[in-house]
Amino acid sequence: MASQDDISLPYATLRRALLRWYQENRRDLPWRKSHDPYAIWVSEIMLQQTRVAAVIERYQIFLTRFPTLPSLALAAEQEVLALWSGLGYYRRARMLHKAAQFVAETRQGSLPTTAHELSKLPGIGPYTAAAIASIAHGEAVAVVDGNVERVVCRLAGWSAVPRMESTALRRRVEAQATRLLDVKCPGDFNQAMMELGALVCTPRSPQCLTCPLTKHCHTRGEHKTVPRGRMLSREVAYALSVRTSAVHNNGTSLSHREVLLEQRPNEVTVMPGLWELPPLLSAEVPEAELRMTVRHAIMQVNYYVRIRTVFEDDVPLLAAAAAGERRWVPLDTAADKALTGLARKVLSRAHLLPAPPLDTITDAVHSSQ
Secondary structure (H helix, E strand, C coil), X not given: CCCCCCCCCCHHHHHHHHHHHHHHHCCCCXXXXXXXXXXXXXXXXXHCCCCHHHHHHHHHHHHHHCCCHHHHHCCCHHHHHHHHCCCCCCHHHHHHHHHHHHHHXXXXXXXXXXXXXXXXXXXXXXXXXXXXXXXXXXXXCCCXXXXXXXXXXXXXXXXXXXXXXCHHHHHHHHHHHHHHCCCCCHHHHHHXXXXXXXXXXXXXXXXXXXXXXXXXXXXXXXXXXXXXXXXXXXXXXXXXXXXXXXXXXXXXXXXXXXXXXXXXXXXXXXXXXXXXXXXXXXXXXXXXXXXXXXXXXXXXXXXXXXXXXXXXXXXXXXXXXXXXCEEEEEHHHHCCCCECHHHHHHHHHCCCCCCCCCHHHCCCXXXXX
């Protein structure tokens, strides 16, 4: 790693080249069509550790239901979580909701305009605050996410270090990103840096031949990175239990189908309050009772999930004791509940939800911080 903080770079040349590349290659993403601070805030929170393809659909649905900050503040948490289902890291949704309530109560529904003030809100760190302030208000503050850090390190020729040793490198990257920032159009420049890291200066196999900054890059792809932690594997199984019940209305008997769901206790650290299929006592499932298999990733664990068809009377024998509330839910309203990503995936693939399967999030991370 270089000892000096300020690497000699032709900053003006790099700014012009990057902005020109961005104007010609930027992706047509829905949140880039708005300068509304609230809409930008929602998109930035959704995009944290989640693939762009997974966010696009959820972002549009979320803003259709909650088009303004006050509308989000007035919503019930379970409704917010239901629309977040499939994006994972549900703590983000809870903090977004709490921050909206705080702003509605203390600031008449208006978000702060500076990164410094934005960072005081629940769930908004330096990165998100800088993104909102620069894109919505044109504040000259650099955004540093994983993509930007990688671009800066490669430009300067700095090697990555383990996370526990990264504080000094992080400060150096932030200082270098600030020097590189185009103060005349900070919003576009920050998005250009993130876009370059996402599309060209990728973690593996960077496309240096098409990079607009390659002429002045100190590494040109030869950049030592910290190896990713090894993924663990675990086998689990869940019960898919569906029944038909009669509903009596004004003397008329109608039938509808219900699915058995279980709510995760609020005391657990992972996905508290969300609804899932009942876990089975054993991960082994007889072939005749196997409904489907699903691979599902949560942080550093790959879950190999077996879904077993379980009749109502057999649930007490095969399913683990309920840790939270267990309830029969009509299938025509199940999609509106705050389902875990796995439960929504399974019910969609079983054609039991009216919504289409969210196959774009198959490999996304599903968890809560």
